[in-house]
Amino acid sequence: MALVPSQVLRVAILLSYCSILCNYKAIEMPSHHTYGGSWKFLTFIDLVIQAVFFGICVLTDLSSLLTRGSGNQEQERQLRKLISLRDWILAVLAFPVGVFVVVVFWIIYAYDREMIYPKLLDNFIPGWLNHGMHTTVLPFILIEMRTSHHGYPSRSSGLTTICTFSLGYILWVCWVHHVTGMWAYPFLEHIGPGARIIFFGSTTIFLNFLYLLGEALNSYIWDTQRTEPPSWQGINFICTGPSR
Numbered sequence: 001m002a003l004v005p006s007q008v009l010r011v012a013i014l015l016s017y018c019s020i021l022c023n024y025k026a027i028e029m030p031s032h033h034t035y036g037g038s039w040k041f042l043t044f045i046d047l048v049i050q051a052v053f054f055g056i057c058v059l060t061d062l063s064s065l066l067t068r069g070s071g072n073q074e075q076e077r078q079l080r081k082l083i084s085l086r087d088w089i090l091a092v093l094a095f096p097v098g099v100f101v102v103v104v105f106w107i108i109y110a111y112d113r114e115m116i117y118p119k120l121l122d123n124f125i126p127g128w129l130n131h132g133m134h135t136t137v138l139p140f141i142l143i144e145m146r147t148s149h150h151g152y153p154s155r156s157s158g159l160t161t162i163c164t165f166s167l168g169y170i171l172w173v174c175w176v177h178h179v180t181g182m183w184a185y186p187f188l189e190h191i192g193p194g195a196r197i198i199f200f201g202s203t204t205i206f207l208n209f210l211y212l213l214g215e216a217l218n219s220y221i222w223d224t225q226r227t228e229p230p231s232w233q234g235i236n237f238i239c240t241g242p243s244r
Contacts, residue, residue: 006147007061013140014058017051020132029124036176040184042169043133046101050137053094056086057144087150091218092161095141096210102138104203108187115187145214149222152215162211166204 024047025038038044060082067075108116117130152158177183188196 007058009143009147010054010057010061013143014051014054016132016136016140017047017054020129021047021051023129024125024133027124029121034182035180036172036184040173040176042097043101043105045169046097046137047133049089049093049097050140053086053089054140054144056082056089057148060086084151088153090141090144090150091152091214092158092211093165095145095214096162096207097165098137098141099210099213100203100207102134104206105134112187115190116185118186145218146221150218152218155212155215158211158215159208162207163204166207170200170204 024044025032031041032038060079063075063079063082067079105116113119121130153161173184173188177188183189188199191199
């Protein structure tokens with residue numbers, strides 16, 4: 001018997017992301033009024049990705065509930081499309097980008113917070129909101145992977161998509177710098193052009209690695225569950241299992 005149904009968890013996570021986004025946008029910060037606004041920061045883009053993803057998860061759960069036992073072929077076809085969209089977003093965006101934001105932010109923060117999150121921001125962003133943007137993303141996405149099996153696209157398709165996203169964001173950051181003369185992240189001001197190219201290339205490689213990690217983790221979790229002894233089936237202290 002599950003402690004908390006996966007459907008309830010998804011609703012709670014979606015509401016938490018909506019709260020984080022609303023509170024962040026309500027903050028009066030100079031960066032919100034410069035060229036590109038919040039959209040020049042990968043953290044904000046990731047929050048939007050996560051909110052959209054969990055919104056689709058909730059919509060999928062509702063659609064599954066409404067179509068259960070109806071026998072309507074068209075509704076079932078639309079539900080399969082929704083599940084495919086949910087799985088695709090998790091595979092190529094929600095997991096790799098979400099984990100990337102958490103890992104890279106806290107590594108740079110631990111080395112020198114002024115390079116990524118200047119102490120001045122503490123006057124605008126409360127600690128709980130900082131963790132909502134840069135910490136809870138990881139456990140939330142891991143909970144989702146644990147509670148529901150997700151079908152991954154072909155590896156070539158997935159890696160092509162994540163490379164396209166990475167290149168698009170890098171070009172966007174460079175364009176913002178071209179227009180404003182300032183980099184979105186302070187540490188980019190302190191390294192040379194060659195080092196920036198290496199950094200951007202490394203981040204793209206890391207995102208590809210995270211895509212492969214998500215694919216392997218998804219397979220490991222669900223392949224392990226399929227091989228568990230019958231006496232352990234149905235025991236899940238987090239969720240009810242796959243909700244497809």
